[in-house]
Amino acid sequence: MQPIILYDIPSKVPKDIWAPNPAKTRFCLAYKGLPYTIVWVEFKDIPMTMKRVGASTTEGGRYTLPVIKDPNTGVVVADSLAIAEYLDKTYPEEASHTTRRQRYYRTLEIQNNSSREYFVQTRLELLGETRWEAVTKSNVQQQWEDFKKGLDEIDKWYQKSGGKWIMGDTFSFADMVVACRTMWWNTIFDEEQLRELHSWNGGRWARVLADVNAECGTDL
Numbered sequence: 001m002q003p004i005i006l007y008d009i010p011s012k013v014p015k016d017i018w019a020p021n022p023a024k025t026r027f028c029l030a031y032k033g034l035p036y037t038i039v040w041v042e043f044k045d046i047p048m049t050m051k052r053v054g055a056s057t058t059e060g061g062r063y064t065l066p067v068i069k070d071p072n073t074g075v076v077v078a079d080s081l082a083i084a085e086y087l088d089k090t091y092p093e094e095a096s097h098t099t100r101r102q103r104y105y106r107t108l109e110i111q112n113n114s115s116r117e118y119f120v121q122t123r124l125e126l127l128g129e130t131r132w133e134a135v136t137k138s139n140v141q142q143q144w145e146d147f148k149k150g151l152d153e154i155d156k157w158y159q160k161s162g163g164k165w166i167m168g169d170t171f172s173f174a175d176m177v178v179a180c181r182t183m184w185w186n187t188i189f190d191e192e193q194l195r196e197l198h199s200w201n202g203g204r205w206a207r208v209l210a211d212v213n214a215e216c217g218t219d220l
Helices: 020-032 043-053 080-090 100-109 113-127 132-136 140-161 173-188 191-197 200-216
Strands: 004-008 036-040 067-070 075-078
Touching (some): 020 173, 020 200, 043 113, 075 080, 080 173
Antiparallel strands (some): 004 067, 067 075
């Protein structure tokens, strides 16, 4: 079997791995034991590169990552959920698994210089702002409180399941999504924010990431 090509976004952090959405696909590929290779694409090069490989746009009509190109079938798939569904359908013999402003600011800090301008431009459009300062200074404390409320709701899903995973004893794509978010937060939050994050919900979020890494045989 030829390795599946995964398109991901590089950064300044060790191992380059930071982006939560491509990480979902990393978990899927690793969990299924499928060989894959990484092609790194800077933010500003995503539209041109994805047009060249034949990827479709995703929500909002934009080109986004992750995208995979499967040389075994010739198929190109965009969007992490669509990729998970494709992998389950195409390789069914393998295991099956189907605050924003502040986080944008911290994410910008770890971008390579060639991606920074594109990242700022596209995120300002998404937020309906014209100045980056408005993103970085806008109601940070309220965003942090809303962020915690959102995690409290997800924690209720785990509690209600009565098991290790969101679906109880069944490992699923939903757990990968939660783990990918934790991986991202570990990269962009400062030490004080991380201490607070990992004190919430009985240490749930670090534990989910560790459990997903153990399940998939990864180290994200």
